[in-house]
Amino acid sequence: MKSALVPSSPSAARERIVLTASRLFYRDGVRATGIDKIIAESEVAKMSFYRHFPSKNDLVAEYLLRRHEWWMNWFSAAVEKRLSQAGAGLEVIAEVLMRWFEEPDFRGCAFINAQAEAFSQEEKIQQIIQDHKQALQAFLQEIATRLGLENPLQTAASSLLVIEGTIVRSQMTRDSDVFETCRLLLRRIGRQARRPEVAAIEPDLPPYLPGF
DSSP states (O other), X not given: OOOOOOOOOOOHHHHHHHHHHHHHHHHHOTTTOOHHHHHHHXXXXXXXXXXXXXXXXXXXXXHHHHHHHHHHHHHHHHHHHHHTSTTOOTTHHHHHHHHHXXXXXXXXXXXXXXXXXXXXXXXXXXHHHHHHHHHHHHHHHHHHHHTTOSSHHHHHHHHHHHHHHHHHHHHHHOOTHHHHHHHHHHHHHHHHTSOXXXXXXXXXXXXXXXXX
């Protein structure tokens, strides 16, 4: 199926609507944010709003497209920067996530949140959510390949489960142990995916994980 990750071209009023909605949707939730509030805070006429976005779902889709572009650009750049350091492995992803968790406006993953708000029945929105997760896994697979890990696809899939669980757990608890657990799990995934001769010379990991 063709990717849904293709944002529309902007205009001044449209841009104000999207930026306002993006802030409110992420902070307060999509279901909890009404069209009237978005119109008022973006300072556009109701007619102008509906000319650009005939339905709320159209605006939700644009919000997720923008969020995908921003988040993937930020995440990939931050991971690449840390991977350039000598000896860096999958565990640097935990450091990147922790910087995100420390942001005052952190409210978890916009795509997991949208999925949880029962948008799975909206085909276009569901496709955007799936495309985002596939793009993230493809990036992780590329990283695993460059690190010389065996079975990069499986390594990426395992890493993605850890990443998503860490995001949700951090959103729920704000517990600093979540970072350390994520770091150790990603390090373990990376170590197990290394060639046997490489893994044999690496130091053992602790027999327990914080928070377990």
